[in-house]
Amino acid sequence: MSRVERGGPDAEAILDELFPYMGSAYRIGITGGTGSGKSTLIDALVRRYRSEGNTIGVVAEDPTSPFSGGAVLGDRIRMSSAAGDPGVFIRSIASRGSETGFSVLADELADVLDAFGRDLIFLETIGVGQLEYKIRFSAFTTVVVFTPESGDDVQGLKSGLMEVGDVFVVNKSDRPRADQFVADLRGSLDLRYHGAEWEPPVVPTVARGGAGVNNLEEAITAHRKYLEAASALDERKREGFRNRVRYLAEDKISRRIWGNPYIQKRFDGIVKQVVSDGLSPYEAAKRLVEMLQIDESQHG
Numbered sequence: 001m002s003r004v005e006r007g008g009p010d011a012e013a014i015l016d017e018l019f020p021y022m023g024s025a026y027r028i029g030i031t032g033g034t035g036s037g038k039s040t041l042i043d044a045l046v047r048r049y050r051s052e053g054n055t056i057g058v059v060a061e062d063p064t065s066p067f068s069g070g071a072v073l074g075d076r077i078r079m080s081s082a083a084g085d086p087g088v089f090i091r092s093i094a095s096r097g098s099e100t101g102f103s104v105l106a107d108e109l110a111d112v113l114d115a116f117g118r119d120l121i122f123l124e125t126i127g128v129g130q131l132e133y134k135i136r137f138s139a140f141t142t143v144v145v146f147t148p149e150s151g152d153d154v155q156g157l158k159s160g161l162m163e164v165g166d167v168f169v170v171n172k173s174d175r176p177r178a179d180q181f182v183a184d185l186r187g188s189l190d191l192r193y194h195g196a197e198w199e200p201p202v203v204p205t206v207a208r209g210g211a212g213v214n215n216l217e218e219a220i221t222a223h224r225k226y227l228e229a230a231s232a233l234d235e236r237k238r239e240g241f242r243n244r245v246r247y248l249a250e251d252k253i254s255r256r257i258w259g260n261p262y263i264q265k266r267f268d269g270i271v272k273q274v275v276s277d278g279l280s281p282y283e284a285a286k287r288l289v290e291m292l293q294i295d296e297s298q299h300g
Contacts, residue, residue: 001091001112005105015108018115023237025057025114028220029139031125031161036145037171041207041216042122048217049120050087057113058090059106060124089113104247107138136164137243140236141223143216145169146185148178162192165200167219173204173212198226257292266291 004011030038039060046056091109110121123139135142144165168189170182186202193199201219205212227233257263270288273279 001109004108004112005093007105011108015111018112021115022111023114025110025118025121026141026224027110027114027121027123027139029123029125029135029142030145031135031142031164032145032169032171033147033150034126036147036150037207038124038145041143041145041169041171041205041213042124044205044207044210044213045122045217046088048213050085054119055087055117056089057110057118057121058088058124059109059113059121060090060092061103061106061126062092062094089118104244107244110138134243137240140227140233141166141220143167143169143220145171146181147172148175148181150181162188166198166223167216168200168202169216170202170204171207174206178204197230198223263292 004014030042032038042058042060046058049056091113093103093106093109106123110123113121123135125135142164144161144167146169148170168185170178170185172178173182182202182204189200189202201222203212203216203219205216207213224233227236267288270279270284274281274284
């Protein structure tokens with residue numbers, strides 16, 4: 001996993017070799033705002049799944065330390081009950097400025113855990129905002145975690161998270177106004193998913209004490225059975241692969257373009273025209289793309 005985390009050709013070679021052994025693990029995404037108790041909730045779920053004999057992998061993105069550039073590793077502290085259990089492997093990684101809440105690297109580390117036989121893999125986002133919907137491309141069941149303080153008006157909640165969730169949790173539900181928030185959230189979901197084959201349930205929990213965690217496990221299991229019965233699990237896997245291949249292709253194309261000294265020189269020349277000659281950025285971008293097309297036809 002450390003070699004994969006370093007990236008480069010060595011990492012790609014490892015992932016290529018492991019790919020035939022992937023595909024048996026069930027991936028559960030846990031997303032939600034900072035301070036909602038995601039790590040504590042995962043810790044409680046891990047204890048339940050381990051009691052049933054499942055092996056567990058956890059990939060958690062921590063905010064990057066402004067001093068060292070590494071992960072703060074707070075997730076490992078909050079998941080301390082799994083320490084020393086050979087059936088649980090936890091990997092925290094630095095977000096490295098990711099704005100999506102979940103990076104391609106986290107996906108790749110989950111692939112390694114999958115190839116080495118983990119039954120369940122939890123994927124925890126850092127909780128950065130609207131772009132957390134991208135966890136949908138990595139997880140088969142996505143759990144969105146709120147607290148009673150998430151908002152007085154459910155309609156004001158992030159629409160992206162409302163659409164991506166398969167199961168919703170109101171954690172720390174022993175706090176004031178939790179019952180009303182749960183009711184409002186259920187009402188909002190009833191309107192959004194009325195008539196749908198799967199209507200996301202809302203599960204109140206108090207993760208620190210374990211209350212409601214058994215209900216959450218049952219909701220996750222129910223969603224998994226629904227996906228398998230409707231053949232929707234295969235479609236989610238295809239959707240994930242489409243997103244991954246597209247990202248990797250775009251990354252390789254970008255590196256190939258901007259790593260070419262000739263193209264970089266032409267690019268600098270066009271930027272100079274924008275700065276000095278009044279060429280608009282839009283026209284500059286158009287000319288650059290046209291140059292790339294010419295170069296491709298001339299140089300293959």
